[in-house]
Amino acid sequence: MNADYLHKFMFPELDIRGHLVLLDQSLADATAFAEYPDTVYELLAQSLCTTVLLSATLKIEGSTSLQARSTGPVSMLMAEANHRHEIRGIARFSETPASSRINEAFADKATLAITLSPEKGQRYQGIVALSHPTLAACVEDYFERSEQLPTHLWLFQHKAADSAQTPGRMRTGGLLIQCLPTDDRARQALEWERIGHLANTLKVEEVFDLPVVDILYRLFHEDDIQLLSSDKVRFSCSCSEQRFLDALHSLPVDERESMRKEQEVIDLTCQFCGKAYHLPSSSLAPAG
Structure with missing residues (x-):
């Protein structure tokens, strides 16, 4: 798949949309200003990937951020993406967590704040407990509780010799699919289960090795699917x-x-x- 591009696609007959992204050079640039142990780096990379996908679901000009705080090994993690698909992020840690799983990186009762900051208008923030072992599951829980839009999120990480990352570091990719409002909820619910099952068959090596059109064909070749756009993702900082x-x-x-x-x-x-x-x-x- 094309690195550092966000791909938007749609199932027009099902009122289901999707986004697919792979971060490589943009991730290398965003993490170049601090030394992170592998497990913290992986969490930050997942968070940056997630913010790109979340910001793509919004029709606002502004930014989307994820921020977690805890008394555990990772005391703070923040990732941000805006409507121009520019990313930045940072993590602070007191010790190296044993893995990038949520329950090992953060303390009990840690929370994740998801903040939408329009360039014009009022800021909105939703908070969800970091009560699942993976970031993807926590974000799905947020959508179920706050947005009431059925959403599935998959995050992928893979070491590659030809990556822009430091040797041994991981590239990070993500797939998000989401239901849109519809008048035929019963039909959509059946199709949602089927589309989710197909998406769940996506393999790590396919995310990083196949062109996006091949990925979509491999997963959903029996469906009417439209690739709407492919937008460049890059690192940029808004400091001044x-x-x-x-x-x-x-x-x-x-x-x-x-x-x-x-x-x-x-x-x-x-x-x-x-x-x-x-x-x-x-x-x-x-x-x-």
């Missing part, structure tokens, strides 16, 4: 000097005033992209 200034102005007054008086220049580094900012302390408004 103004965003850092806004963050500094949100600090408590006494802390901000101390920085303004004690430092001529405030040195900051974006943890998503590694870009350094050198802000004159005079840019911080004095307490008044």
Whole structure:
């Protein structure tokens, strides 16, 4: 399958849609600014892949993010994708989890926040417990509880010598299928079960080795299926000097005033992209 492309497809007679993505160079670029152990890297890669798929289901201009926090080995994980299919992400960990399974990476009662941030309009956030062993199952649970749209998600990871990743790292792919509102729910329910069963036969090596048209034909050759678009996915960071200034102005007054008086220049580094900012302390408004 074409690496770093998001493919959108549709079953027009069934009111079911799907998205297929493979991250390679975009994933290498997004994770180039920190050293992650394999298990943390795999979780972050899965999260980035998932945000691309989730953002593709929305008809808004803006971003979709996943953020998990816990007291376990992985204390924070955040992944973001926008309508231009630009991704970025970060993870923090206190120790290396034994595996990338949710119950080993995060503590009990950890939660996953899924946030939709339109460029115009009100932000929406849904929260789901990280109560399943895989990220895919947790996201399916979110859709069942919050969106009430039947959704299946599969995530795939595979080591490949010709990947853009560091040798031994994994490329990551994902397949999402979802029901759309329909007047014939009974028929759709039957077809949904069948389509889900066919999608579940997709093999890891097919995701990474076959062109998208071959994957769709192999899975759904008996159905009327339309490949709607194939859009490039890339890493991009939305950091800016103004965003850092806004963050500094949100600090408590006494802390901000101390920085303004004690430092001529405030040195900051974006943890998503590694870009350094050198802000004159005079840019911080004095307490008044």
